[in-house]
Each structure stands twice: as C-alpha cells, then as structure tokens.
Amino acid sequence: FRKVTQFTRIAPSQGNVRFLSGSGSLTLASLGLKSEVKTVSANEKNKLQQGISTIEVPKSREKKRVSGNKQGLIKEKNPVDIMTAPFAAKSFSELGLPPLLVERLEKEGFTIPTDVQAAAVPTVLKNHDVVIQSYTGSGKTLAYLLPILSRVGPLKEELSDGYETGNKIDIEAVIVAPSRELGMQIVREVEKLLGPANKKLVQQLVGGANRSRQEDALRKNKPAIVVGTPGRIAEISAAGKLPTHGCRFLVLDEIDQLLAFTFREDMKRILDHVGRRPGARGGESNRPPVKRAARQTIMVSATVPFSVIRAARSWGCDPLLIQANKVVPIGSVTPSGSVNIPGTPSTTDSSSNVQPMPDVQSLPPNLQHYYTITRIQHKVDTLRRCVHALDAKCVIAFMNHTKQLKDAVFKLEARGMNAAELHGDLSKLVRSTILKKFRNGEIRVLLTNELSARGLDLPECDLVVNLGLPTDSVHYAHRAGRTGRLGRKGTVVTICEESEVFVVKKLQKQLSLSIQACEFSEGNLVIIED
Numbered sequence: 001f002r003k004v005t006q007f008t009r010i011a012p013s014q015g016n017v018r019f020l021s022g023s024g025s026l027t028l029a030s031l032g033l034k035s036e037v038k039t040v041s042a043n044e045k046n047k048l049q050q051g052i053s054t055i056e057v058p059k060s061r062e063k064k065r066v067s068g069n070k071q072g073l074i075k076e077k078n079p080v081d082i083m084t085a086p087f088a089a090k091s092f093s094e095l096g097l098p099p100l101l102v103e104r105l106e107k108e109g110f111t112i113p114t115d116v117q118a119a120a121v122p123t124v125l126k127n128h129d130v131v132i133q134s135y136t137g138s139g140k141t142l143a144y145l146l147p148i149l150s151r152v153g154p155l156k157e158e159l160s161d162g163y164e165t166g167n168k169i170d171i172e173a174v175i176v177a178p179s180r181e182l183g184m185q186i187v188r189e190v191e192k193l194l195g196p197a198n199k200k201l202v203q204q205l206v207g208g209a210n211r212s213r214q215e216d217a218l219r220k221n222k223p224a225i226v227v228g229t230p231g232r233i234a235e236i237s238a239a240g241k242l243p244t245h246g247c248r249f250l251v252l253d254e255i256d257q258l259l260a261f262t263f264r265e266d267m268k269r270i271l272d273h274v275g276r277r278p279g280a281r282g283g284e285s286n287r288p289p290v291k292r293a294a295r296q297t298i299m300v301s302a303t304v305p306f307s308v309i310r311a312a313r314s315w316g317c318d319p320l321l322i323q324a325n326k327v328v329p330i331g332s333v334t335p336s337g338s339v340n341i342p343g344t345p346s347t348t349d350s351s352s353n354v355q356p357m358p359d360v361q362s363l364p365p366n367l368q369h370y371y372t373i374t375r376i377q378h379k380v381d382t383l384r385r386c387v388h389a390l391d392a393k394c395v396i397a398f399m400n401h402t403k404q405l406k407d408a409v410f411k412l413e414a415r416g417m418n419a420a421e422l423h424g425d426l427s428k429l430v431r432s433t434i435l436k437k438f439r440n441g442e443i444r445v446l447l448t449n450e451l452s453a454r455g456l457d458l459p460e461c462d463l464v465v466n467l468g469l470p471t472d473s474v475h476y477a478h479r480a481g482r483t484g485r486l487g488r489k490g491t492v493v494t495i496c497e498e499s500e501v502f503v504v505k506k507l508q509k510q511l512s513l514s515i516q517a518c519e520f521s522e523g524n525l526v527i528i529e530d
C-alpha cells in the first residue's frame with residue numbers, strides 16, 4: 001500500500017513525570033522548589049512537548065549558601081538534596097538567578113526556562129558536581145552557563161556571606177568542547193549574555209587559531225571564563241600560561257565524546273590542573289560530604305553511556321545525574337541504566353528505571369524519521385528529490401567520508417541547488433564563513449561529516465539526511481538532533497542501500513523509534529507501509 005504522507009506530529013508521552021531518590025536521608029525541598037508532583041494538564045503537556053514548562057513553583061526558596069576560605073579554594077558541599085517533584089519554573093528569577101542576569105536573559109528573549117534548565121540551575125547553584133543529560137536542542141548550554149554566570153563576572157549575585165573569588169588573576173570557569181565550532185558557539189552564547197561591554201571576560205582557546213594571539217589575549221584581558229578544545233587548552237596550560245588552579249567551574253560539554261581515546265592525554269592534563277591544587281582530590285560517590293577542592297565539575301551530553309557515569313564517579317564529588325524531570329545520585333545508576341533505590345527490592349519493573357542511558361532520551365520528541373532505499377550511485381540525486389519533496393529550506397546531509405563531500409556538492413550545484421561542504425580539513429576561517437552563509441540561508445544544503453553532528457545549534461535546520469549510515473544509535477541521535485531544536489518540527493531521512501536496511505531496523509529498535517520506509521516520487525514523499 002502506498003499513500004501520500006500527511007505530516008502529523010507524533011505526540012510524545014512526556015507528561016508522565018517520575019522522580020527517584022537515592023537515599024532515605026535525603027531531603028526534598030532544600031533545592032528551593034516544591035516537593036509535590038503536580039498533575040500535568042493537556043495544555044501544560046503541550047508546552048512540555050515544546051521544551052517549555054509552566055508548572056508552578058513556590059515563591060519562597062531557601063537561601064543559597066556558599067562558603068569558602070580566603071582564596072575561595074574550598075567550598076563546603078551541601079548535603080545531597082534530592083527532589084521528588086518535577087523541576088519546572090515559570091521564570092528564570094524563580095530559579096534563584098541574580099536580577100542582573102535575569103534582566104540580560106529577558107533582553108535576549110529568554111523568558112521561560114526549559115525543563116533541563118529548571119532542573120539543573122538550582123542543583124548546580126548548590127555546588128553539586130553533576131552530569132546533565134537531556135535530548136538534543138533542549139537548552140543544556142544555558143543549563144550550565146546560567147549558574148556559572150550567577151557566580152562569575154559582572155552579572156553575578158552579590159553574596160553577603162563573605163565568599164571571595166580568590167586570586168583574581170585565576171580563570172574562574174573552564175569550558176571544554178570537542179570541536180572548534182562548538183567552542184565558538186559557546187563563546188558567542190556567553191558573550192551574548194555578558195553583553196557587548198563585557199565581551200573580553202570570555203576568551204576562546206580553540207585549535208586552528210593563532211596560539212600566541214590567544215596567549216596575548218589571556219595576558220591582556222585576564223578573562224574569567226575560557227572556552228576551548230581539549231588540545232589547545234592543555235597546550236597552553238602545559239606552557240604555564242593558563243592560571244586555572246583556583247578555577248571554580250570545569251564544564252565538559254559533549255562529555256561522552258571527550259572520553260574518546262584521542263583526547264585522553266589532554267583531558268588528563270585538564271582534569272589534573274583545572275581547579276586543583278597539588279594534593280586536592282575529588283571524592284568517590286560513597287564518600288561522606290566533606291570539604292573538597294573548589295572545582296565543581298559539570299558534565300553534559302544528550303547521550304550518557306555508562307562510561308560517563310564511571311568518569312563522573314571518579315572525577316566528581318558525590319555527583320548527581322540531572323535529567324529533564326529528575327535528579328538522582330550517580331552512585332545509584334547501574335550499567336543497565338536502572339537506579340538502585342536503597343530499601344526497595346530490586347525489580348525489573350520499568351517504573352524503577354532511568355531510561356537506558358545512551359539513546360532513548362537523547363532525541364527531541366517532535367522529529368519524523370524516514371528511510372528510503374536507493375542505489376549508491378543515486379544517493380545524491382535522491383537527496384535532491386528529498387529536499388524538493390519536503391520543501392526543506394535548511395538541510396544538513398551527513399556523509400562518512402570527507403572525499404565524497406566535494407563530489408556531492410558538485411552534483412547538487414550542477415542541478416541548481418546551493419550546497420557547500422564542511423569538514424575538518426578546511427581552515428577555521430572557511431569553516432566559519434560556510435556556517436555563517438548556512439545560517440543566513442545562502443546555502444541550502446550543507447554536506448558534512450561527523451564534525452557537525454555534535455552540539456551545533458542551527459535552529460533553522462528543518463531536515464537532516466544521512467547519506468552515509470551513522471555508525472551507531474548514539475551517532476544517529478546526535479546527527480538527528482541538528483533538527484527539531486527546542487520544540488521545532490524536524491525531519492530525518494536516511495538514504496540507504498537495500499543491503500543496509502537491517503542497520504536502519506536496528507537503529508529503530510535501539511532508539512525505540514518509528515523509522516518509516518518512504519520514496520520520493522513526483523515531488524512528494526510517499527510512505528511505504530510495511
């Protein structure tokens with residue numbers, strides 16, 4: 001049977017909010033939000049699907065406590081506080097952010113926190129080491145930037161408890177990202193919030209750019225926040241030109257990728273030197289909460305395999321796993337992704353599970369997934385017909401080999417479709433020019449490789465196409481996540497050969513998705529029903 005598709009939105013079952021606590025002695029309300037579950041109405045459920053929450057929180061909240069010694073090197077860790085209610089707030093000020101920061105957010109058009117922001121901000125403000133996991137495009141960047149800017153820079157809260165930031169020449173926050181593009185994107189986000197007058201408080205340290213210029217800027221501007229790629233940060237740190245011993249925040253964005261073997265040496269250097277004095281160590285998950293080195297470690301990704309949980313346990317101090325509607329101690333997460341709740345019998349009941357780590361919660365709810373079968377030599381032409389059929393304006397197409405990109409661009413351009421290639425062999429300047437053109441709509445199809453799969457925020461992207469199959473479900477999730485950002489609609493089409501269909505079926509199963517077979521015929525997307 002064949003029928004012309006009607007694009008309908010798949011309604012995700014998101015309103016069902018659970019919360020799990022990991023210890024009998026935990027208190028619920030001390031993160032400053034309410035501790036009861038509110039039933040989510042249909043209207044609210046719709047908004048939740050948009051990534052925006054409207055669930056009420058009480059006006060009163062516990063005052064934040066941060067204490068420290070004169071150098072600001074030791075922070076007292078609050079007892080682990082776990083809430084049993086959805087983390088949701090109507091406004092940023094309800095999350096305990098300082099008024100100046102809330103004002104800046106409003107100026108930039110950010111008025112309502114997303115679920116993950118509502119969950120993460122109060123928790124990070126309480127000094128917890130955290131792993132933040134939420135689907136692509138759900139606003140994880142602000143989820144960690146806001147608590148940092150509440151403590152660092154001109155928008156920070158005036159604390160009356162005598163907390164001092166210590167050695168003023170020390171950098172106060174280091175943010176590590178696996179690619180230059182993502183690093184630059186984070187820098188732009190920080191600059192936007194700091195405002196034009198304070199742009200110099202953030203400094204990019206990405207590879208591919210002139211290192212001595214970066215070192216000069218560090219010396220001259222004494223930034224409070226640096227954002228960079230592991231190699232460049234480690235390089236400048238090893239040269240003794242990055243004063244980070246007194247650093248208070250270490251953010252590892254796309255943490256599962258930062259754990260890759262290629263980054264091992266650089267990450268070791270960063271973890272050993274950022275916010276660490278000789279002799280200071282992070283704690284194990286079952287350590288009693290005691291005074292510790294100042295660095296707060298924040299790890300972030302849409303996909304959190306168990307290797308991240310293990311890393312968080314060894315690098316952090318009693319870390320918590322934050323997901324959109326729940327917070328659990330990392331110590332209670334098992335390799336299968338389930339959560340052990342002390343005092344309860346172990347069960348296979350799905351209600352006691354945190355969703356399997358890597359995949360299920362990593363995709364936005366409002367994506368349509370399709371696959372189509374074609375011969376390898378017709379893939380690019382199928383891509384062109386797919387773009388026309390869906391009338392897509394801003395398309396990212398992934399291929400697995402850099403060499404294929406140029407040829408595909410040539411074929412598309414020859415048929416009158418604006419296209420460009422983006423990959424790591426291009427210079428930094430060329431890459432940023434291409435991205436700028438893509439953002440402006442001058443390029444309709446961006447042909448790229450895995451470089452662009454992580455973290456890139458191109459909100460206008462309405463179609464992702466896999467011309468080469470992703471290696472696994474994690475890669476599929478990150479690629480797919482370039483569209484459908486923050487509640488927008490998006491379509492993902494995988495163009496494969498007959499012999500590759502089994503891989504699509506496997507991805508479908510692993511991700512608990514429906515990936516429908518389709519064809520592009522006479523300018524239409526035609527769904528083929530199994």
Ligand SMILES: Nc1ncnc2c1ncn2[C@@H]1O[C@H](COP(=O)(O)OP(=O)(O)OP(=O)(O)O)[C@@H](O)[C@H]1O
Pocket residue numbers: 109110111112113114117134135136137138139140141142301302454455456457459481485486
């Ligand atoms: N509270 C908010 N209100 C409106 N827009 C927001 C809000 N928070 C974030 N955004 C916007 O949503 C988009 C996606 O945010 P962000 O890039 O942080 O997502 P992410 O979860 O980190 O995605 P990925 O996993 O792909 O890295 C950005 O354009 C960002 O500016």
